[in-house]
Amino acid sequence: MSTAVQGGTLSAPLVRLSGLVKEYPAYVAGRGNVTIRAVDRVDLDIAPGEAYGLVGESGSGKTTLARCLLRLVDTTAGRIEVAGQDVTNATGAGLRALRREMQVVFQDPVGSLDPRSRVADVVAEPLRTHLRLGAKEIEARVLTLLDEVGLGRTFLGRRAHELSGGQCQRVAIARAVALRPRLLVLDEPTSALDVSVQAQILNLLADLRREHGLTYLLISHDLGVVRYLCDRIGVMYLGRIVEQGPAARTMAAPTHPYTQALLASRPSVDGVEGVALVRGEPPSLTDPPPGCSFHPRCWLRAELGDPDRCVDEPPDLRVLAPGVTAACHFAPATPTTDHAPVPR
Amino acid sequence: MSGERARTGALPITAEQPTTGALPITAEQPTTGTLPSTAEQLIRAAAPTPVLEIRGLRLAFQGEERRTVALDGIDLVIAPGEAVGVVGETGCGKTVTGLAAMRLLPASARLTADVLQFDGRDLLTLDDGALRRIRGAEVAMIFQNPTSAFNPVFTIGAQMADVLAAHDRERGDAARERIRIVMASVGMPDVERVMRAYPHQLSGGMLQRAMIATALLCRPRLIIADEPTTALDVTIAAQILALLRRLQLDEGFSVMLITHDLGVVRRVCDRVAVLYAGRVVESATTEALFAAPQHPYTRGLLAAVPRTSASSGPLQTIPGSVPTDIGSITGCAFAPRCPVVQDRCRAEAPWLRDLEPARAAACHFPGVSVVSA
Numbered sequence: 001m002s003t004a005v006q007g008g009t010l011s012a013p014l015v016r017l018s019g020l021v022k023e024y025p026a027y028v029a030g031r032g033n034v035t036i037r038a039v040d041r042v043d044l045d046i047a048p049g050e051a052y053g054l055v056g057e058s059g060s061g062k063t064t065l066a067r068c069l070l071r072l073v074d075t076t077a078g079r080i081e082v083a084g085q086d087v088t089n090a091t092g093a094g095l096r097a098l099r100r101e102m103q104v105v106f107q108d109p110v111g112s113l114d115p116r117s118r119v120a121d122v123v124a125e126p127l128r129t130h131l132r133l134g135a136k137e138i139e140a141r142v143l144t145l146l147d148e149v150g151l152g153r154t155f156l157g158r159r160a161h162e163l164s165g166g167q168c169q170r171v172a173i174a175r176a177v178a179l180r181p182r183l184l185v186l187d188e189p190t191s192a193l194d195v196s197v198q199a200q201i202l203n204l205l206a207d208l209r210r211e212h213g214l215t216y217l218l219i220s221h222d223l224g225v226v227r228y229l230c231d232r233i234g235v236m237y238l239g240r241i242v243e244q245g246p247a248a249r250t251m252a253a254p255t256h257p258y259t260q261a262l263l264a265s266r267p268s269v270d271g272v273e274g275v276a277l278v279r280g281e282p283p284s285l286t287d288p289p290p291g292c293s294f295h296p297r298c299w300l301r302a303e304l305g306d307p308d309r310c311v312d313e314p315p316d317l318r319v320l321a322p323g324v325t326a327a328c329h330f331a332p333a334t335p336t337t338d339h340a341p342v343p344r
Numbered sequence: 345m346s347g348e349r350a351r352t353g354a355l356p357i358t359a360e361q362p363t364t365g366a367l368p369i370t371a372e373q374p375t376t377g378t379l380p381s382t383a384e385q386l387i388r389a390a391a392p393t394p395v396l397e398i399r400g401l402r403l404a405f406q407g408e409e410r411r412t413v414a415l416d417g418i419d420l421v422i423a424p425g426e427a428v429g430v431v432g433e434t435g436c437g438k439t440v441t442g443l444a445a446m447r448l449l450p451a452s453a454r455l456t457a458d459v460l461q462f463d464g465r466d467l468l469t470l471d472d473g474a475l476r477r478i479r480g481a482e483v484a485m486i487f488q489n490p491t492s493a494f495n496p497v498f499t500i501g502a503q504m505a506d507v508l509a510a511h512d513r514e515r516g517d518a519a520r521e522r523i524r525i526v527m528a529s530v531g532m533p534d535v536e537r538v539m540r541a542y543p544h545q546l547s548g549g550m551l552q553r554a555m556i557a558t559a560l561l562c563r564p565r566l567i568i569a570d571e572p573t574t575a576l577d578v579t580i581a582a583q584i585l586a587l588l589r590r591l592q593l594d595e596g597f598s599v600m601l602i603t604h605d606l607g608v609v610r611r612v613c614d615r616v617a618v619l620y621a622g623r624v625v626e627s628a629t630t631e632a633l634f635a636a637p638q639h640p641y642t643r644g645l646l647a648a649v650p651r652t653s654a655s656s657g658p659l660q661t662i663p664g665s666v667p668t669d670i671g672s673i674t675g676c677a678f679a680p681r682c683p684v685v686q687d688r689c690r691a692e693a694p695w696l697r698d699l700e701p702a703r704a705a706a707c708h709f710p711g712v713s714v715v716s717a
Contacts, residue, residue: 057577164665165434194433194604196662199648203658221578224650228659251652265582267607269634269649278579280533281549297579 012084013045014182014215015052015069019078020044022064028286036285038064040239041078048182051209051216053226053247055262056236057282062219065236066185069217070104071095082183100130103176107188109168113160119146119171120156126178145174148211149204166197170204177208184209186218190225202228223266227251232323235259238285238293241317245324256326257300291315292329300330393464395566395598396422396445400458403437403444403622404671407452413671414440416622419696422566427592427599429609429630432619433645435666438602441619442568445600446483447475463565481511484559488571490551494543500554501539507561526557530587549580556588560595567592570602585612606645610634615702618642621677622670624696628703638699638710641678676708684712 022039039061046052054062068075071087080087082102090098103126106112113122123142127133133141146155149170160168169189176184186205190198206229209216220226226233227247235243235250235258243256254260261278278297283289289296295310309329317325320333403415415437422428432438443449444460447467460467462478470478479485487493494503505519514522520539527535530553543551552572559567569588573581589612592599601613609616609630616633618626618641626639637643647660664681667673675690676682682689688708696706 057579166665194666195606195645195648196433197665199650199659199661200663202650203661206658222650223652227652228650248654261579263652265578266652267581267585267605267611268652269606269610269646270651270653271610271634278583281547281580282577 011048013081014048014050014083015044015046015217016081017042017044017065017069017078018080020065020068020075020080021077022061022068022073023076026286031286034286037239037288038285039068042239042241044234044241044244046183046215046217048215049213050232051218051230053218053220053230053233054236055220055223055226055233057221059238059282059285060236061239062236063187066104066187066217066219070102070185071098096130100179101181102183102185103179103181104185104187105169105172105176105189107191109165109172109192110160110163112172113168115160117159118156119151119158119163122171123174123178126175130179141178142174145178146171148177148208149174150200164197165193166201169193169201173201173204173208177212177214180212181214183215183217186216186220188220189218191220191222198225205229223251223263235262238283238288240293240327242294242328243324243326244317245321245326249321249324255320255324255331256328257298257331258294259326261299292327300328304330392424394421394461395424395426395463396420396600397459397461398441398445398457399460400456401441401444401460402456403440403449404454405450405452406454411454411671413669414622415444416670416677418619418622419624420617420627422598422600424565424598425592425596426615427589427601427613429613429616430600430602430619431604431606431609431616431645433604433666435668436619437622438604438619439570442485442570442600442602445568446479446485448479477511480507481562482564483566483568484562484564486552486555486559486567486569486572488574490548490555490575491543493555494551496543499540499542500546504539504554504558504561507558511562513562522561523557526560527554529560529591530554530557531583532557548576549584552576552580552584553587556584556591560591563595564597566598566600568600568602571604572601573608574603574605581608588612606634606649618645621667621673623677623706624704625678625707626705627696632703636711638703638705639678639707640682640684640713643713644681644683676706684709684714 020039020042021037023035023037026034026036028034042065054065056062067073069080069087071090075088082098085094085098087098120142123145124138127138127141143153146152151167151170163171189205190201193201202225208214216229218226218229230247232245233247233250234241235256237258243250243254243259250259251263254263265278278299280297283293283296291311291313292315295301298310301307301310315327315329317327319325320331398418398420401415401418404411404413418437418441420441430438430441440449444455449455457468462483494500501523504523508514508519508522523539524535527538532538532553538546538550538554546554572588573584576584585608588599601609603609613630615629616627617624618639620641626633626637626642633642637646644660644662648662650659662681667677670677675692676694679685679689686709694706694708696704698704699710
């Protein structure tokens with residue numbers, strides 16, 4: 001198994017996205033056919049063994065990014081590499097080999113299992129598809145996998161409707177790790193689960209990563225989930241990564257005004273630090289604002305007297321502290337170690 | 345014996361008190377039958393009539409072959425102007441509690457209660473006409489999915505006008521004026537356009553504002569909000585919660601906020617009732633509940649939430665899963681998952697009892713977080 005290098009920068013990245021762009025055609029009444037850019041020039045490296053969390057609201061492009069990475073959709077521009085292999089142009093046997101290295105767990109635990117398949121077949125399917133194994137060997141592996149996700153032999157013959165949401169998600173995880181992939185893409189793996197069950201699944205994911213040196217790309221809208229599982233996070237807004245940094249530091253001292261608003265908007269069980277009301281709603285992808293796409297809702301810009309620069313010039317990601325980058329003209333370069341001031 | 349006690353619903357006034365209630369209540373008053381005790385009568389005389397009073401609410405769904413118990417004796421009282429959070433996981437009965445409070449249950453529902461009153465009126469005996477006059481006017485409901493709560497083929501303005509017409513309120517220009525006023529009060533931008541818009545033309549956040557506006561049209565005394573922000577993005581959810589709280593404080597209506605999210609409750613509620621397996625297992629002011637949860641289930645729920653602050657070691661979990669057949673449980677429904685379970689818990693179901701004023705838990709060993717040797 002690969003060596004886990006937490007947040008490592010020395011080894012070659014397992015995942016490398018360079019200038020990734022994904023556009024979709026859309027129809028807008030009164031304007032006809034337009035092109036919307038769901039992912040907009042994203043650069044992202046994930047080290048072997050690292051857990052990277054992607055957070056953002058609906059329409060921010062986080063799921064589209066993952067679908068490009070898994071080659072479930074073709075990219076519009078840019079390049080994706082996994083373990084040094086080009087994903088963007090892979091075909092045939094090359095793509096099949098890549099798929100063994102990267103697997104996915106989806107949000108809907110029941111919907112991502114074939115309702116007519118028994119658990120044994122769900123978990124065996126990737127083994128049958130990719131490996132030449134005898135029936136005995138497959139059964140042995142399936143039992144091992146079920147044991148790893150905390151399910152016993154009694155589950156072999158059950159079908160999705162006979163399982164709880166948490167159990168379905170355990171089966172989906174067993175299926176995803178069946179081929180011992182290096183990369184696991186987790187797209188909102190616990191959002192459909194109750195909090196007590198979510199905790200069980202999060203612990204399971206943390207254990208599996210430790211035991212198998214897995215690399216995670218976790219997509220979630222829940223900052224607590226990302227903080228628990230991930231070493232590093234990226235915050236997406238309207239197709240771009242607007243802030244990136246170590247998970248602990250970014251949660252404790254967010255630099256981008258959007259990240260600060262996200263943190264302050266989150267209903268915390270530990271008390272209300274302050275409620276940041278971001279003005280208005282996320283803009284439509286069919287009509288992205290000029291300059292910084294967050295500027296119409298930005299509390300910091302309002303505080304600064306609505307400077308023109310935010311409208312005129314899109315901000316580039318710049319380094320604000322070691323390992324911390326943010327795309328904001330006015331984010332302070334030396335973030336405090338305490339919670340950032342809560343915007344009003 | 346204890347089973348009988350719950351059904352009588354004559355147990356101490358616990359969750360029932362308004363938050364202001366610093367009235368002394370003894371936990372173990374002698375009670376006979378369903379007659380209110382002297383202490384209870386005194387409190388009733390002193391406290392304003394609750395907007396909603398639920399005692400011993402039991403609900404089962406009668407299927408062709410079997411009967412499924414959904415609620416097993418809910419006690420919940422909401423005072424005027426109070427926001428009460430009803431919290432719990434899937435299947436605990438929080439949504440059907442809200443629906444039962446509006447008598448919006450399907451024909452298969454078998455509903456019984458010692459008390460089910462809205463504003464002093466017995467919801468169990470009101471006829472359909474009287475219920476219709478209450479629903480949507482005196483009690484309004486906000487649902488989780490704003491997209492499906494509106495009819496897709498009528499404009500927002502027309503649907504709001506229908507609500508006013510159905511309750512013999514304003515019509516025509518006066519109705520439009522009333523709609524403009526409530527739309528403005530919920531911070532709706534571009535009101536004229538929204539009134540002419542069809543639901544699919546609005547975002548989820550805008551629709552949820554429109555639904556709140558619709559709920560406000562007839563100046564309700566109680567709003568039942570069932571997961572009102574679960575379908576929304578976090579920045580929009582924060583706006584909607586702040587809006588709901590501001591309106592509640594300004595207009596003085598009461599709120600029953602049904603949610604799985606303890607963080608949401610902490611943000612907008614005065615008091616919390618935690619549900620488990622069809623019962624209230626803990627009830628307290630929001631402050632008291634989060635400061636020192638007494639029921640092991642509440643403690644487990646709070647510990648299972650992943651925090652954005654420093655994390656170390658595995659998350660605390662609640663082993664097992666929620667019971668599916670509430671009707672067949674003997675003893676405490678939480679016992680199989682409880683970290684501090686004792687023999688007594690498996691034999692005898694604990695009833696919701698006062699621990700101190702305005703705070704109650706259904707646990708034989710409240711506050712105990714370590715099993716003694």
